[in-house]
Amino acid sequence: MKYLLLIYGDEQVWDAAGRAACYEESAELARELHEQGKLLGTNALMPVATATSVVAGGGKRVITDGPFAETREQLGGYFLVDAKDLDEAIEIAKKIPGGRLGTVEIRPVYEVEGLPV
Amino acid sequence: MTATTIDQMQLIVEEVYRTESRRVLATLIRLLGDFDLAEDAMQDAFAAALRQWSAEGVPDNPRAWLVSTGRFKAIDNLRRRARFDKSLPVLAEQLDEAADEFDEVLDEEGIGDDRLRLIFTCCHPALAPEARIALTLREMCGLTTEEIARAFLTKPATLAQRIVRAKSKIRDAGIPYQVPGPEELPERLETVLHVIYLVFNEGYSASSGESLTRADLSSEAIRLNRLLLQMLPETEVMGLLALMLLHESRRVARTTPGGDLVLLEDQDRSLWDRELIAEGQALVGQALSRGPVGPYTVQAAISAVHASAPSAAETSWQEIVALYDLLMVATPTPIIELNRAVAVAMLEGPEAGLAIIEAILARGDLTEYHLAHSARADMYRRLGKADEARAAYTRALALTQLEPERRFLEGRLQELAV
Incomplete structure (x- = not known):
């Protein structure tokens, strides 16, 4: 089964060094998953300050600054994986460095x- | 075989249903990979049993017969429904092809594993806690949706919805039907034990009105735990069973015939069920010698100390406080701390217990928990401070809705008024 692992966290809690280390570790995890044939895609996202939303309303699409929802934790990246079942997806989610200070949602x-x- | 009337066969099949239906279901879920399909298949198999066994006699291995029949019924069903859904013939073919592997799954051990798989799936942490309880009672214990709803004072429609959602999530999110590996086992087992203990407590803590159905919940929990222990003899599985048996041994003594609460220290200990106590104590001993122990085993050990004491005064409070100290290391929760305070008060006097309770409340913990205030009230009462005791009992009364507890607290308030 395919699972999208969405990484949420408070952007403010990461400092530059922590973020750099996180990207490095994430790349390593990605390589490991790729070797096992489980990685379908992964990316880190730019900060939520760069987000633009296209919102349907009044029969048109309105463009606004900012993310879909203002929340304490923001979407910061994702892994798209091929896992045997939810338990395997959970195992992978637990290893995601970006989830250490936040939440990984498995869909x-x-x-x-x-x-x- | 002599001719069996349909009435006699009805009784035989009912008996087989009672003893085998959960095992048959657990195996069918694995073979068919779907809860609803498996349930329909099992019902079809039992309906077929009633007809066929009357004519041909009861097979040597009814369980194997039921599993095999259920599986063929499911394939038939899928083929019939395939006219309306294009994806189903593929599934039916796959199930048919799996027939070769089929014989090996019918051995005794494999089927035991299926029930273990089932309980781990029903108690999967990815399911909502209420759904785990409902699903476990429905699938593992075979309770009907109406029975579960009645026991939990919920509407049957709400409960049915909860079960439907849980089954959809199991299917759509790919929750596996397997016993977790050694690394995951302790954490996942804890979730299973927690579900069992919640079911038990639901049946144990209420004591009026619905008492009949609720006591049934406690015995279901004990039955489930016994089954789990057979399949997975881990220390905490023993510990929880011991804890529940020791609680259960005091069921009759803990309420008056009118449904009023009787505190442990005031209970008529001749009413305690010695058989349950003996079994509980033996399990505690077994768990302690096996180690390493967890919170259920330590709580059971505390309960075992109470069970062997002839009276509250002659209880080894020293041992109980020591066990609470151990428990505080494993699970340092305010509730455990509160229970420890009560034991400390028995060992060293009410001032010592009161000091601990005041410290918990001052921290902001348990301020809305009625038992914290009634314990505090009890310390004041024993210290002869009637005003403080009255204020604390009143606070406790304002915080509980349970009728027997209210009557108990009102009784204490009246005693103080004299």
Whole structure:
């Protein structure tokens, strides 16, 4: 099964050195998962201050500054993995360095037919 | 075989249902990979048993017969439904192809494992806590949705919804049907034991009105724990069973016939069930000698000390305080600290206990917990400080809705008024 592991955390708690170390460790985890054939994709995101939202309203799409929801923890990156079951996805989620100071949300992927590979 | 009437066969099948249906279901869930499909298959298999066994006699291994029949019924079902859903024929083929591996799964050990798989899936931490309880009682214990709803004072529709959602999550999120590996086992076992203990407490703490159905919950919890112990003889599994048996031994003594609470120190100890105590104490001994012990075993050990004391005064409070000290290391929660304070008061006098309770409350813990205030009131009462005692009992009374507890606290307030 495919799972999207969404990494949430308070951007303010990371200092530059911590962030750099986190990216390095994340890359290492990504390589490890790739070797096991479990990695489908991963990325870190720019800070939430760079977010733009396109919101439907009044029959049009309105462009606003900022993320979809103002929350204490923001989406900071993701891993898309192929895991045997939820337990394996949980094991991987526990290893994600970016989740150490926040939350990793595990969402099973709904397989839509006809998507390009 | 002599002709069996349909009525006689009905009784035989009912008996087999009582003893085997949960094992059959657990195995069918694994073979079919779906809770609802497995439940339908099991019902179909028992319906078929009633017809076929009347004509052909009861098979040598009814369980194997039921599993095998249920599985074929499920494949038939999928084929019939396949006319409406294109994905189903594939599933039916896959199930058919799996038939070769089928014989090996019917050995005794494999089926035991299935029930263990089932309980770990029902108590998976990715399910909401209320859903774990409902699902465990439904799938492991075979209680109906109505029975569970009645015991938990919930609407059957709400409970049914909870179970449906949990099953959907198991399927859609890919919650596996397996016993966790050694690394994950302690943490996952804790979740299972917690569910069992919650079920037990739900049946133990209320004592009027719904008392009948609620006592049934306690015995379901004990039965479930016995089963778990057979399959997984871990120390804490023994510890929890011991703890529940020792609590259960005092059920009759802890309330008056009118449903009023009787404190441990005031209980008529001749009413305690000696058989349950003996079994509980033996399990505590077994768990302690095996080690390493966890919080359930230590709590059971405390309960065992009480159980062997002829009266509250003749209890080895020293031993009990020492066990609470141990428990505070393993699980330092304010509730355990409160219980320790009560034991300290028995050992060293009410001032010592009161000091600990005041410290807990001053920290801001348990300020809304009625038992903290009633324990505090009791210390004041024993110190002869009637005004303080009255104020604390009044506070406790304002914080509890449970009728027997209210009557107990009102009784204490009246005594102080004299």
